[in-house]
Amino acid sequence: MAKSDKIQSLLDQIEELHRHPRNQDNLKKWVRQPGHAHDNKWRGVPNPVDVTGGQIPLVVNVELSLKSDILGFSVKEYFHNPVVYLENYLKLMIFRFTEIQDDVPILLEIPVYRSSYFEATLFDREIVYLNDHDAVLSDTPLIKDLSEVDTLAMPDFNRGASMAYARQLYEYVCEQTRGREFIIVFMEWLRTPFGIASWLYGEQKLQTAMTSDPEGAHRLLTYVTECRIKWTRQRAEYLGKDLKTAPLYSDSVTGDSLSPRQYLEFVQPYELAIAELHGGINYWHSCGDTTPLLEQLGALPLELFHVGPWTDVKEAAEVFGPGGVALEICLQKHGNYGPGPWPAIDDLFRATPGEIGTKLQWVTEQAVAGGATAFSIVAGPLHRTRGAERDVKTIRQWVRSARAVLSSADELFR
Numbered sequence: 353m354a355k356s357d358k359i360q361s362l363l364d365q366i367e368e369l370h371r372h373p374r375n376q377d378n379l380k381k382w383v384r385q386p387g388h389a390h391d392n393k394w395r396g397v398p399n400p401v402d403v404t405g406g407q408i409p410l411v412v413n414v415e416l417s418l419k420s421d422i423l424g425f426s427v428k429e430y431f432h433n434p435v436v437y438l439e440n441y442l443k444l445m446i447f448r449f450t451e452i453q454d455d456v457p458i459l460l461e462i463p464v465y466r467s468s469y470f471e472a473t474l475f476d477r478e479i480v481y482l483n484d485h486d487a488v489l490s491d492t493p494l495i496k497d498l499s500e501v502d503t504l505a506m507p508d509f510n511r512g513a514s515m516a517y518a519r520q521l522y523e524y525v526c527e528q529t530r531g532r533e534f535i536i537v538f539m540e541w542l543r544t545p546f547g548i549a550s551w552l553y554g555e556q557k558l559q560t561a562m563t564s565d566p567e568g569a570h571r572l573l574t575y576v577t578e579c580r581i582k583w584t585r586q587r588a589e590y591l592g593k594d595l596k597t598a599p600l601y602s603d604s605v606t607g608d609s610l611s612p613r614q615y616l617e618f619v620q621p622y623e624l625a626i627a628e629l630h631g632g633i634n635y636w637h638s639c640g641d642t643t644p645l646l647e648q649l650g651a652l653p654l655e656l657f658h659v660g661p662w663t664d665v666k667e668a669a670e671v672f673g674p675g676g677v678a679l680e681i682c683l684q685k686h687g688n689y690g691p692g693p694w695p696a697i698d699d700l701f702r703a704t705p706g707e708i709g710t711k712l713q714w715v716t717e718q719a720v721a722g723g724a725t726a727f728s729i730v731a732g733p734l735h736r737t738r739g740a741e742r743d744v745k746t747i748r749q750w751v752r753s754a755r756a757v758l759s760s761a762d763e764l765f766r
Contacts, residue, residue, distance in 0.1 A: 353527045356435065362442035363532060369449050369458045378457035381409045383655075383678075386596045387537035388634060389463035392416060392486075394456045395599075395635050397656045397678045398728040403720055406758040409455040411680075412448075412747055413732030417485045419444055421740040428481040431467050432517070434524035438462070451744065454751055455728075461535040464522045466514075471543050472551050473514035474507035474583070484736070494552040498561060498568030506579050509586030519590075538591055540599060541580050545622035547602030548576040555604055562618050569618060577622045581629055597634035597655060598626050607644030615645050620652070627653050639682075646671045661685045661698065665715055669722025678726035681715055684734060700750050701737045708753040716758070729754070 369375055383397040393413040401408050416427045423443055429436040441462065449458050467487040469479045478490040495501065509515055518539060526536050543551075549572045550558050561569040588595050600623055610619065627633050632653045641662035642649060649657070650671040659668045659681045668679060685694045696702035697711050712729065719727050731750055737743050 353524070355528055355530075356439075359435075359438055359442070359528050362439065362446070363529065363534070365446055366442055366458060367460065367532070369446065370460055372449075372458070374453075375449065375458050378455050381407065381455055382457065385634070387461050387463070387535045388596075388599065389465050389537040389539045390542065390599055390635065391468060391601075392419075392465055393733060395637075395656065395680065396456070396728070397634075398680075398726050400726045403716065406755075406760070408716065408758050409728040410751060410754050410758070411456055411728050411730040411732070412452050412454045412751065413730055413734065414448075414452075414747075415486065415733045415735045417736040418734055418740065418743055420484050421736045422447065422744065426483045427485060427487075428483050431481055431487065434521045437521060438525055438528060452747055452751065459535075460533050461537060462525055462529065463537045464518065464525060464539050466518055466521070466539055468542075469551075470514070470518075470539060471541055471548055474512065474579075475504075475548075475552060477551060489551065493554045493557070498553065498565055498572055501568070501572050501575050504575060506575075506582055509583050509590060538587065541583055541587075542599050542601045544600045544602040544605065544619070545573050545577040545580065545626070546619045547604050548580070549573050550602070550604045552576065555609075559609060562614055566617075573618060573622050577625050580626060584629065595630050597632040598630035599635045599637070600626065600633055601637040603637075603639045605638045605645070606640030606642060608641055610645065612645055612648050615648050620648060623652060635680075643667055650675070656680055658682065665718040666722040669719050669724035669727075673723030673725060676725070679719065679724050679728075680730055681719060681727055682730045682732070683711060683715065684730075684732050700731050700734065701743070701746055703750075705749065705753045708750055709757045712754050712757040 381399055383399055385397060388395070394411050398409050420427050423440055425436060425440045430440060431437070445458060448454070448456060467479065469487050469489045472479055472489055475494055477494055478492065479487045480490060481487050522536065522538050529536060553572060558569060584595065605615065605619055632655065635656045635658070636649065636652060636654050637658040639660045642660065643664045646667055654672070654677045656678045657668065657672050657680070659665055659679050661682050661684060665681055672679060683698070684700050685698045697707040703711070715729060734743070734747065
């Protein structure tokens, strides 16, 4: 397999930027971790922060709709052509460091990632690939009745078109970086058992089944948990590496749709099974309002917890701060994950510099008052809104405004 001159030039630039003094400063803000291939965003674990010194890490997470607009690539090709994937992944890392200039470091590490619905393809769920947006899941669930669970086969890491391409992409990236000090991270299983069960049966039907057919719901959740465990062990065998702490994602796990009792019965036991396999959970994520579930979530062995834009920052800090769990505090309300419309102060693309400052001060005060010691502040995920040029200009303004506020954070705590 021939090496691409264009990719080799991009790798040279990445290596040069990795040595940049600003990047070395950025690296100090994050816990050094084994390679993870989360989603297409930064999910680093922040080091304990010096709030009064203004050292709270700032992160801008941009969605593929805007990334593709910035660089002019097809998202569909990004997920189906190894050359398009690697070229644009490297370009995006360079663009982020040179143009956005948040606190995300350049790493000599490349994740192999395949859309937010990758796990659905392992169960032959249909996903639709778009040219200017991340893939979307079709509306047709895999099963119509929970009695069908016993007829389902388990996904196999070594079989199927989706896995064949995943290995092809991984091997291509490994070959292009051969002879360099890059770590290539094969994709991980991100979704929680509850999230996968929702994809296979339908979110509303699964929630109904927890009351009408709890035995059937548990049978489905046990099946998907066993599928993840088998696939994860096969992944470790393929890579010749031991297991590392796991990510757990599910936007279906929210206080709006689950009571604390339902979470403890239908979600947490299966999350703990994954944690036991991996020796812990690296990152737990739900974009929705998890405030009513925080006490229960606090029992998980976590490194990093996602505080979504509807989740109470202070309450999250009170639950996770004493145990040293870092927080990823997301400011941007987006998509259909919560009630709207929301005020301009909650929307990066509409907020004034003054509103940005007010929001940053409030979030910092809430986090510190709750007892958080390690946290980052995240803008995003940001979709294409008004075109790449205007959107990037606004993002840069947010970073400047946020830095100005945090540079004088000591005044907040005198």
